[in-house]
Amino acid sequence: MFQPVSLSLTIMRNFRKSFEKNSNDQLLHDPNFIHMMKYFLQCYGKEEIQMEACWIFTNVAARTTEQTRILVDNEIIPILINLLSLNNINLVEQAIWALGNVIGDCPALRDEVLKFNIIEPIIKWIELFRTQNFPNSFVRTFAWSLVNFVRYSKQPIPIDFVQQLMPAYQTIVEEPLxxxxxxxxxxxxxxxxxxxxDYIQLIIDHNIVETSIALIHTNRxxxxLCIVRLLGSIATGTDDQNERLINNQILLNIRNFLFSELKYIRRQSLWCLSNIAAGPLHHVRAFFETDLLPGIVINLTNDDLKTVREAIFTLRNLIQNCELFYIPEISRNRAIRFLFDLVSSNNLEISYLADDVLSIFFRRSMQLIRIQ
Known part of the structure; x- marks a missing residue:
């Protein structure tokens, strides 16, 4: 004969399985059902029942924005956040998964969740990653929740919240997780x-540049790719911010990636370099001192047009911004020959860009001739 707890647990498991199959959606419109799930979520001391209720809300928050909003409108969010203070890591992981689904649904729901004290318990757990071993799934779920906080770059999370999150990001990047x-x-x-x-500066202030460049030669x-993509985004910042990249030998560390067998790494490396090459004279000079030109030029012959495009942009910025005595070196590296070939490309954008860079090159060459 079922005991009350066993019966409740069986019922909850049946509900959860039905939601996983996308059936019983009509229950989400029943206030009594939501109230019952909310009650079970708060059955402290009966963690198996809490787990099933939390799992149900996790599934609900993985659906439409309208359904996800149920967790906000019915004040489920503070209960989920309270669960983060428990010692049952399975229940904590399920709670952060549910919260991550809400946060990642849209900026409006993310901002609703930020009204509660959610960041502090997340940081406390992630800080424990430095001293304690947790299952990979647990670590991954927390790292994934950090992404959901910030994934909407066009509607960014307020910078003061990012400031609070940075210690957690430091732990994720620095520790051997x-x-x-x-x-x-x-x-x-x-x-x-x-x-x-302003957001880039937060990353720089927390020494993420140094940590990322130290990781760049991993065999993974x-x-x-993620490291190079991050460094490329940082390189869209100010000249002073790019100075931090250059001082940490980004050009030397990224040079071999220009010959990678993986087109995505080549492309992202060139994008990163094109941003730095748009900077002041001493930044551009570093390109030639680091012997980056051969790797840039060889990508003008790449069979991936997106990579060729980034190589052209990088070369254009170098030609525009370099000191005149570097112009002959650009020609000696066959850049001009390859650009002439690209002018006749069937891709109109590539053809136009190559023609534009050639015009800049010949204009700068004439300037060099006049002063000699």
Missing amino acids: DEQAKIDGLWGLTYIADCGV PKLQ
Whole structure:
């Protein structure tokens, strides 16, 4: 014979399984059902029942924005946040998963969740990653939740919240954690950098540049790609911010990526370099001192047009901004020959860009001739 707790647990599991199959959606419009799930979510001491209720709300928050809003409108959010203070890591993980679904649904719901004290318990858990071993799924779920906070670069999270989150990002990037967790952390930082120079400065102030460049020679391509993408976003910042990249030897560390077998890493590396090459004279001079030109030029012959496009942009910025005595070196590296070939490309954008760079090159060459 079922005891009350066992019966409740069985009922909850049946509800949860039905929601996983996208059935019983009509229950979401029943206030009594939501009230019952909310009650079970608060059955402290009966963690199996709480787990099932939390799992149900996790599934609800993975659906439409209208359905996700049920958790906000029925004051489920503060209860989920309270669960983060428990010692049951399975229940804590399920709660952060549910909250991550709400946060990641849209900026409006993210901002609703930010009205509660959610960041402090998240940071406390992530700080424990420095001293305690947790299952990979637990670490990944927390890292993924960090991404959801910041994924909407066009409607960015207020910068004071990002300031609070940065210690958690530092832990994810610095500690020898699960690769997927680290990738999520790096993507989160990339979304932050995409929000503008004030956000980039937060990343710089927390020594993420140094940590990222130290990781860049990992033998894990997915991780390398995330690092280069992050550094490229940082390079869209001010000249002073790019100075931090150059001082940490980004040009030397990224040089070999220009010959990578992976087109995405080549493309992102060139995008990063094109941003730096748009800077002042001493930044551009560093390109030639680091012998980056051969790697840039060889990508003008790449079979991936997006990579060719980034190579052209990088070369254009170099030609526009370099000191005149570097102009012959650009010609010696066959850049002009390859640009002439690209002018006749079937791709109109590539053809136009190549022609534009040639015009800049010949104009600068004439300036050099006049002063000699």
